[in-house]
Amino acid sequence: MTGPTEEQPDRARRRASRNGPAKPTIADVAALAGVSVSAVSKVVNGRDGISPPTRQRVLDAAAKLGWAPSATAVALRGARTRAIGMVAGRSPDVLATDPHFTLLISGIERELAPADHGLLLHIVGEEPGAEERAYRRLAEERRVDGVILTESRVGDLRFDLLRRLRLPAVLVGAPWRDDPVVAVRAADQDAGVRAAVAHLHGLGHRRISYVSGPQDRVHTVFRRRVFAEAMAEHGLRPGRTLISDFTAQGAVAAMRELLAADAGERPTAVLFANDTMAVAGMNAARRLGFDVPRDLSVIGYDDLPLGELVYPSLTTIGQDLVQLGRAAAAAMFGLLSVPHATGPVPVRPPRLIPRESTGPAPV
Amino acid sequence: MTGPTEEQPDRARRRASRNGPAKPTIADVAALAGVSVSAVSKVVNGRDGISPPTRQRVLDAAAKLGWAPSATAVALRGARTRAIGMVAGRSPDVLATDPHFTLLISGIERELAPADHGLLLHIVGEEPGAEERAYRRLAEERRVDGVILTESRVGDLRFDLLRRLRLPAVLVGAPWRDDPVVAVRAADQDAGVRAAVAHLHGLGHRRISYVSGPQDRVHTVFRRRVFAEAMAEHGLRPGRTLISDFTAQGAVAAMRELLAADAGERPTAVLFANDTMAVAGMNAARRLGFDVPRDLSVIGYDDLPLGELVYPSLTTIGQDLVQLGRAAAAAMFGLLSVPHATGPVPVRPPRLIPRESTGPAPV
DNA sequence: TTGAAAGCGCTAACAG
DNA sequence: CTGTTAGCGCTTTCAA
Numbered sequence: 001m002t003g004p005t006e007e008q009p010d011r012a013r014r015r016a017s018r019n020g021p022a023k024p025t026i027a028d029v030a031a032l033a034g035v036s037v038s039a040v041s042k043v044v045n046g047r048d049g050i051s052p053p054t055r056q057r058v059l060d061a062a063a064k065l066g067w068a069p070s071a072t073a074v075a076l077r078g079a080r081t082r083a084i085g086m087v088a089g090r091s092p093d094v095l096a097t098d099p100h101f102t103l104l105i106s107g108i109e110r111e112l113a114p115a116d117h118g119l120l121l122h123i124v125g126e127e128p129g130a131e132e133r134a135y136r137r138l139a140e141e142r143r144v145d146g147v148i149l150t151e152s153r154v155g156d157l158r159f160d161l162l163r164r165l166r167l168p169a170v171l172v173g174a175p176w177r178d179d180p181v182v183a184v185r186a187a188d189q190d191a192g193v194r195a196a197v198a199h200l201h202g203l204g205h206r207r208i209s210y211v212s213g214p215q216d217r218v219h220t221v222f223r224r225r226v227f228a229e230a231m232a233e234h235g236l237r238p239g240r241t242l243i244s245d246f247t248a249q250g251a252v253a254a255m256r257e258l259l260a261a262d263a264g265e266r267p268t269a270v271l272f273a274n275d276t277m278a279v280a281g282m283n284a285a286r287r288l289g290f291d292v293p294r295d296l297s298v299i300g301y302d303d304l305p306l307g308e309l310v311y312p313s314l315t316t317i318g319q320d321l322v323q324l325g326r327a328a329a330a331a332m333f334g335l336l337s338v339p340h341a342t343g344p345v346p347v348r349p350p351r352l353i354p355r356e357s358t359g360p361a362p363v
Numbered sequence: 364m365t366g367p368t369e370e371q372p373d374r375a376r377r378r379a380s381r382n383g384p385a386k387p388t389i390a391d392v393a394a395l396a397g398v399s400v401s402a403v404s405k406v407v408n409g410r411d412g413i414s415p416p417t418r419q420r421v422l423d424a425a426a427k428l429g430w431a432p433s434a435t436a437v438a439l440r441g442a443r444t445r446a447i448g449m450v451a452g453r454s455p456d457v458l459a460t461d462p463h464f465t466l467l468i469s470g471i472e473r474e475l476a477p478a479d480h481g482l483l484l485h486i487v488g489e490e491p492g493a494e495e496r497a498y499r500r501l502a503e504e505r506r507v508d509g510v511i512l513t514e515s516r517v518g519d520l521r522f523d524l525l526r527r528l529r530l531p532a533v534l535v536g537a538p539w540r541d542d543p544v545v546a547v548r549a550a551d552q553d554a555g556v557r558a559a560v561a562h563l564h565g566l567g568h569r570r571i572s573y574v575s576g577p578q579d580r581v582h583t584v585f586r587r588r589v590f591a592e593a594m595a596e597h598g599l600r601p602g603r604t605l606i607s608d609f610t611a612q613g614a615v616a617a618m619r620e621l622l623a624a625d626a627g628e629r630p631t632a633v634l635f636a637n638d639t640m641a642v643a644g645m646n647a648a649r650r651l652g653f654d655v656p657r658d659l660s661v662i663g664y665d666d667l668p669l670g671e672l673v674y675p676s677l678t679t680i681g682q683d684l685v686q687l688g689r690a691a692a693a694a695m696f697g698l699l700s701v702p703h704a705t706g707p708v709p710v711r712p713p714r715l716i717p718r719e720s721t722g723p724a725p726v
Numbered sequence: 727t728t729g730a731a732a733g734c735g736c737t738a739a740c741a742g
Numbered sequence: 743c744t745g746t747t748a749g750c751g752c753t754t755t756c757a758a
Contacts, residue, residue, distance in 0.1 A: 023529065025750095025751055025752085026751060026752065026753095036729045036730075037729085037751090037753095038728080038731095038752095038753075039727090039728065039729075041753055041754080042753090045753075047753095049728080050727070050728085051728090054727080054728085066527075066528070068504050069504065069751080070439075070504060070750095070751055070752070071504040071506045072438040072439045072505060072752090073734090073751035073752040074752060074753080075734095075752095076435045076436055076735065076736090076752075077733085077734055077751080077752050077753055077754090078734080078752090081435060083506075092465075092466055092469035092470070092685050093668065095462065095465050095466070096465060096466050097462070097668040097669070097672075099458065099459040099465070102459060102462070102464070102465050103458070103459050105484070106455035106458055106486050107455070109484070109485065109486040109487075110455075113497075116500070118506060119484050119485070120446065120481045120482065120483055120484075121468070121481075121483075121484045122476065122481065122482070123468065124472075124476065137431070140429060140430065141431050141432065141434035142435060143434045143435075165429070166386065248672055276672070280672050283672060283673065287674075304459060305456065305459050305460040305639075306669065306672075309639070309646060309669075309673075310672075310673055310674075311646045311649055311650075311673075311674070388735055388736085389735060389737095390735080398744075398745085399744065399745045399746075400736080401736095401738080401744075402745075404736065404738085405737090405738095408737080410737095412744080413743075413744085414743060414744090417744080432736065432737095433735055433736070435734090435736095436734075436736040436737090436750090437735085437736060437737080438736095438750095439734085439751065439752090440735080440736050440738090440749085441737075441750080505751095
């Protein structure tokens with residue numbers, strides 16, 4: 001006789017089932033160490049009031065069982081899920097051409113991982129409402145402690161939604177007017193576009209065009225304004241500005257339109273809102289018989305590795321997306337009062353990276 | 364007097380605190396609807412035994428409060444987190460050049476989202492042990508119901524680890540020998556490389572080289588074998604094979620080495636293990652004075668959008684990464700017995716996509 | 727220095 | 743048809 005059956009704890013009985021060993025719980029660790037569950041809890045949480053020998057026995061038992069506190073149970077107890085949400089409203093196709101998101105995510109992870117937080121990602125496509133639904137679910141189901149947003153729009157509805165949902169939020173990039181949200185961005189956002197215009201002006205370019213992103217994006221509006229200002233500062237007529245999407249096809253169409261003009265009107269340099277469009281535009285120009293940079297200079301935005309791979313290599317405006325992601329995560333931790341190693345993360349201003357796709361203006 | 368203070372429920376008292384309204388719970392919904400909590404539970408879970416009017420009252424109350432069952436509580440109760448984990452062991456830099464992961468993730472999400480599952484992503488860099496630690500934490504903390512793996516290695520340790528951790532796993536790609544894991548992959552994996560060799564042979568190429576990925580990757584080993592077989596089938600000497608990493612720099616170095624040979628030995632066509640390397644290699648060749656495709660034909664792998672952007676556009680072997688991701692998620696649902704709309708997802712074999720970077724062999 | 731016990735929000739038996 | 747209640751695994755008072 002080893003004892004009355006009804007004394008056998010539930011766990012042990014379950015463990016004997018044909019499913020093999022169940023996942024260990026704090027009770028198993030306590031039993032193995034010969035202590036109470038609260039002792040185990042105190043040990044793993046670094047609370048004091050535990051003698052070194054007891055502590056060691058608990059640690060050994062936990063290691064032997066391969067046990068760590070269940071994130072779920074901890075979350076239920078303390079209302080902290082230790083997960084941050086992010087919703088990307090982009091089609092796989094755009095996502096594939098443009099590592100913008102991927103870089104941001106890398107940066108975010110760099111901060112989250114050491115603090116033992118996870119990133120819950122939702123990629124939802126661009127159907128209207130999909131993004132909002134994703135945030136709503138994240139909030140209502142309390143799956144995450146907060147969310148990181150990107151690509152603020154003019155008249156963005158997400159901030160209000162999130163505030164109603166009481167979900168802490170951090171925006172990567174500039175908010176529109178005074179949207180009530182914590183935003184992280186580079187110091188001196190405008191430096192890149194200004195430097196690009198100055199660079200082209202110095203090369204003798206006078207007719208410079210700008211191919212922007214969709215106009216509901218806040219950064220589109222801001223950058224176009226900066227572009228216009230910079231042109232004026234150099235005493236140039238505001239160049240022609242085309243509104244495009246972020247796709248390669250859009251860039252090709254824009255390039256065709258710009259190059260269709262008479263020689264005297266045709267731009268000798270074009271700024272694109274991202275590198276993908278710039279590369280696509282560059283090739284479109286070449287297929288139309290224009291040599292880059294001899295007949296036409298091209299500048300991108302983001303400094304993706306792509307720009308170094310192509311021929312001619314792409315002059316571009318670099319922004320440190322990884323760092324921006326880190327900053328966003330750090331800001332989130334601030335909002336949540338989560339202690340974390342890194343303090344506030346500085347983000348350098350965007351800067352011009354001259355390569356082969358820009359050259360002297362044609363005479 | 365509205366009643367004795369000690370009768371006031373906890374919730375209501377908390378709600379009155381300065382923090383504003385607390386997140387509603389099932390009890391709040393029940394109270395508002397004037398029913399019991401179990402009635403609410405039954406309604407949201409579609410159980411029967413609830414009269415239509417009651418049901419409606421509950422639904423209204425839930426909507427009014429913006430309530431949905433707490434994912435945490437549900438998980439604790441049922442041991443299902445409704446989240447799938449994925450660990451990407453890649454540096455941000457590689458991630459940025461190569462949307463391989465991004466596309467996979469898009470596909471995974473496409474399946475997960477409709478089934479109301481989340482994707483918990485960990486990007487860990489390539490330090491040894493980092494990946495394993497990430498999986499271990501995912502498992503020990505029971506944050507996810509299962510994990511999706513990519514890039515199986517020769518002698519991969521992760522499968523054993525995950526089995527010990529009792530975490531269901533699905534591998535994207537071919538396992539090495541008979542690693543005990545559910546794997547999803549395209550029908551006829553080898554079709555792409557075979558088609559590429561046939562294509563080049565048809566264009567008159569006789570000296571064809573292959574620049575592979577790191578040799579601990581299973582697909583590297585398999586594809587090299589297929590390459591050798593295909594060459595033999597066409598009566599060609601096995602071309603020179605170089606082992607590289609997946610980076611642009613690696614490709615440039617490989618290209619330099621291949622083109623340094625005497626004209627009689629120099630390959631007239633090169634197959635690369637991914638598109639990034641192919642594009643980088645193509646440009647390296649051009650900088651060395653070789654025209655593509657006149658002097659040298661180049662073929663990539665993956666069919667990333669990048670291939671269409673560059674000039675000349677890249678002939679490549681396309682595999683449907685989004686579909687592979689979907690298949691992996693579907694397989695995971697199978698493993699977890701989660702009912703989901705999509706049945707098993709078929710993945711088409713890799714196929715050759717001829718573009719401008721391949722042409723007749725130089726005479 | 728240790729342990730017992732009360733919940734966190736939810737679901738599923740079981741009773742009415 | 744509807745309500746009561748016992749946990750899921752954990753942390754945290756409060757007592758011993």
